[in-house]
Amino acid sequence: MEKETFLTAIDVGTTKVCTIVARLAPGKDPEIVASGIVPSQGLKKATVVDIEGAANAVRASVELAEGEAGMKVPWAYVGVTGSHIEAMNQWTAIEVSNHGSVITPRDMAVAHVSSVSSEPSDNRQLLHAIPRLYSLDGLKGIRNPVGMHAQNLQVETHVIQGAASLMANLVRSVEKAGVKVKGMVLEPLASGEAVLTPEEREMGVVMVDIGGGTSDIAVFKEGAIFHTAVIPVGGHQFSNDISMAFDTPFLAAEEAKVKYGHALPETVDMREELDLPVLNGITQIKVSRRELCQIVKERAHELLELVRIKLEQAEIKDISGTKLVLTGGTANLPGLEELARQTLSGHVRVGVPSGVKGLPEKLVNPAYATSVGMLLWCSSREAVHDNHVNGKGGPLALYSQFIRWLTSIMRAK
Ligand SMILES: Nc1ncnc2c1ncn2[C@@H]1O[C@H](COP(=O)(O)OP(=O)(O)OP(=O)(O)O)[C@@H](O)[C@H]1O
Ligand SMILES: [Mg+2]
Structure with a gap:
């Protein structure tokens, strides 16, 4: 009997760090066994600007999850995002090995590796290369060409790259917290996994x-x-606008936004008021809630x-x-x-994460779409480069990623 294993995903967000530990057993859906959520530190616009601060937050989040799981977390997958991310779709034409005969899994593997074999340019790192669709002898839109007849095979690949140095800082922050990074997942891909049908x-x-x-x-x-x-x-800008408009500290603005914010000020009673501390923190001012919501609406x-x-x-x-x-x-x-x-x-x-075994109530919130989605992405597809943490993700890594993907679609047939 195959042993159960554990998978950990860490969402190092700008406002919070969320660690989720799940149990994986052969033939079974992943089951969440523990989670640890703490406020984030050391990140600006999803990018690490202070490795020590980020490492402290990751350590605190992981320790909470470890306490709940009753086990150490030796390694984890980590989410990555930020404006350094670039993505494109590219078509690559491949000659099939045996003209006129059926497409084999090997042809598809060659197609995939060829489609992304060029090394990323300086300071760029390949994050994902995901086969989208195929074209056989000019007929586009084929999802799985294995077993079909064709002379020319083309593959469309969604290629995602990021800044190598920024991703290395994220890895260093997590590893400084005592957790080895096994791979990285682009956060919007993960979120999609948790909230889309x-x-x-x-x-x-x-x-x-x-x-x-x-x-x-x-x-x-x-x-x-x-x-x-x-x-x-993101949401920080909403709070920052409130802070600037009313001369109130950022934390007070953040609290007021969450408690009283509304993106449709016209639905808010004109007479409603709230108290906000002004910058010296000693005095409070009365602020119209509708006025606050107008600022929120403009940013939204x-x-x-x-x-x-x-x-x-x-x-x-x-x-x-x-x-x-x-x-x-x-x-x-x-x-x-x-x-x-x-x-x-x-x-x-x-979109709210749902339908995951063991999902605790606290994670049933849109804020945890990435965290829960990372777990689903990594456990079901494992479409993550094993070596991209140490290198740029060469053809060998792409080949093994492709084989895992191919196995998953063959199983799904
Ligand atoms: N009820 C609410 N109304 C308005 N904003 C809210 C509410 N609840 C949470 N937020 C905002 O959501 C934001 C945090 O969202 P989330 O946890 O998804 O961010 P993150 O993953 O840490 O950041 P990022 O993905 O950008 O790195 C904060 O700006 C917070 O103020
Ligand atoms: Mg996030």
């Missing part, structure tokens, strides 16, 4: 994870990832416009008719879903 991916969906420091976009089409992008604006509106621009830049047409799923902590902001409906798409919902 297979039907949404099939029909086409835009997911936006609005965290504290960034808003991460993942677009799925025809069941596969089509576009990923990161906007360096601007962010949704940035999402629109990013989508238009990626030539994603008909945004108003495309399903939009909002997640991340800022998706908790009342009225945001409706504002997005009025400005971006007629089909909006808030």
Whole structure:
């Protein structure tokens, strides 16, 4: 009998660090056995700016999870995001080994390795190379060409790269906390895993994870990832605007935003007021809640416009008719879903992680989409480079990643 194993995922966010430990047993769904959540330190817009601070937060989060699990966490997968992330889809033509005969798994492996064999440029590191679709003799849209007849095979790959130095700082922070980094996962891909349905991916969906420091976009089409992008604006900017407007400390602004914020000020009673400390912290001022919500709305509106621009830049047409799923902590902001409906798409919902065995109530919140999604991504697909922590992820790593992916789709057939 195969032994059960454990998998740990750490979401090192701008506002919180969340460690999740899950039990994996052959033939069974992963089961969450422990989690540890602490406020983050040392990150700005999802990028490590203070390794010592980040390491302290990771250590505290891991220790909480270890205490709950009753075991040490030797290694973990880590989420990565930030405006240094770049993604593109590229088509690569491959001659099949035996003209006119059926496509073999080997042909597909060669296609995949060739499609991403060029080394990333200086200071760039390959994060993921995900096969999307295939084309056989010019016929596009094939999902699994194994066993089909063709002379020419083309593969479309979604290639994601990031800044090697920034990713190395993240790895160093986690390893300084005593945990070896086994691999990295792009955060919006992980979030999509936790909050999107297979039907949404099939029909086409835009997911936006609005965290504290960034808003991460993942677009799925025809069941596969089509576009990923990161906007360096998140909930922190909302709080910062309140702090500046009312001359109140950031923490007081953050608290007021979470307690009284609404993205539709017109729905808030004009007479409602709240107390805010002014910068010296000694005096309190009375502030109109509607006025505070107006500031929140302006920032939310601007962010949704940035999402629109990013989508238009990626030539994603008909945004108003495309399903939009909002997640991340800022998706908790009342009225945001409706504002997005009025400005971006007629089909909006808030995505909350669900359907995972052992999911504790505290993780049933959009803020944990990435954390829960990382666990699902790593346990089911394992589409993570084993060696990209130490190198740039060469063809060998891509080959083994591809074989794991191929095995998973063959099993699913
Ligand atoms: N009810 C609420 N109303 C408004 N904002 C909220 C609410 N609850 C949480 N937030 C905001 O969500 C943000 C944190 O979200 P999340 O936990 O997803 O961020 P993160 O993962 O740490 O950051 P990032 O992914 O950007 O690195 C904070 O800015 C917080 O103020
Ligand atoms: Mg996040």
